[in-house]
Amino acid sequence: MAGRTRANPLALAVLGLLYERPMHPYEMSSTLRERRKEDSIKLNYGSLYSVVESLQKRGLITARETVREGRRPERTVYEITEAGTTEMTDWLSDLLARPVKEFTQFEAALSLMPIFGPDEVVTLLETRLRSLREQRLAYDHGTASAPANFPRLFLIEAEFKYALLRTEIEFVSALLDELRAGTFEGVALWRRMHELRGEGHSPEAVEQLLAEEFKEELSWLSELSDTQRPEQG
């Protein structure tokens, strides 16, 4: 049981809030916002209500009462069940103890980088680097931070994000240096490849020409080629 529906951490946050005290969905969203959790847990209304509904269906929370205050719309107050508490504990333990593979947009972008030539990539990464440095400044100046004296315990996720940000800055910066200095391995091949494409050669012709011009660097290709295209017409 409790099997597949552990994708959206918003559901875990909901369990956490109801573990403190019963609440209605809208209050959950405002509480999360007050606590600066919208920075680390993606929150939007649509998801919140469907997540709550799904938790209820699975018996992890129950509707305690629906209140109408004044002429305001009805509010349904939920509370956590015993099963819900167990699921919360298991789930959070799992998230803390077991790293999971995550796919970020930038990793995807890096892996598709060869679509562009090295010079275009340099320009684009320069823009990125500027933007990342601005982000770091914002952090440093506490702009992105919480009320003074806010306990570290409740901001630990921001510290982690900051560490990742610094790493990305270092990475992009180092990559840029190598690209600009021309010391990046294979940059000559890469540049030539785009030159040939730019001259209107077909992909096959480009491959052919490069194989001749860069024999050694492309030695790995021949190792693969037997298995790679067994039935290329």
Place this chain on the structure above:
Amino acid sequence: MAGRTRANPLALAVLGLLYERPMHPYEMSSTLRERRKEDSIKLNYGSLYSVVESLQKRGLITARETVREGRRPERTVYEITEAGTTEMTDWLSDLLARPVKEFTQFEAALSLMPIFGPDEVVTLLETRLRSLREQRLAYDHGTASAPANFPRLFLIEAEFKYALLRTEIEFVSALLDELRAGTFEGVALWRRMHELRGEGHSPEAVEQLLAEEFKEELSWLSELSDTQRPEQG
């Protein structure tokens, strides 16, 4: 145009592949796998086929022919359109040049960490750290790596992932040290909070007691309290 459907980078990868040469979807998936792109771009059949369909609907690719080879099922070969090439260029430029906020599972977990007490967190993070170190070893020994002599250009995303991995190891390791040494800010408050909960006090009672015991550390609370609960019944 080309507005909202830029969520799934798999679509960008498809455009990239068809920019090289026409292909049928299954070939796209095997090509991506050969090139080790499944590590940085989430790929599964269901998504691939619906992504291809949606690209076609948007006029970014077109079906060139459907081939039946032997008695095998039909294969539809697609090619990229001019609009598709433009979209590919714009999209990849955007991904490289503009950092986007990403939400990871571990950030969510960190932000919900206070649900547990410090001692449980230590145990869980120790498990995580072991696992992260194993991952790093695997990288170092080239287990997770490609054919010898594979050009760096095509593995740059793995380098980035490795940098992030090292940062996470450092972060978790430093956090653990502080928690174990008791030098983590507010750890006493945190521990006491779980002690009181464990003794069966209600959340409100806990808050009350902590406010008395840890006046200074909780000063930020009083600043908020006016605006925080204007209508708490």
Place this chain on the structure above:
DNA sequence: GTCCGATTACTCGATCCAGAGTACTCCGTG
């Protein structure tokens, strides 16, 4: 020569989710 398991090539359906839309109320402003 037939059986097994891997590979090829998709299809389907049940969620999931984002974001726009709705509707009502409260509060201040002129």
Place this chain on the structure above:
DNA sequence: CACGGAGTACTCTGGATCGAGTAATCGGAC
């Protein structure tokens, strides 16, 4: 006292996504 804008509290819809399922074929082992 009419108006506008912010806040409260959801609802709806259509597309995205995931993973299991299907069905055929091929190559090798026995």
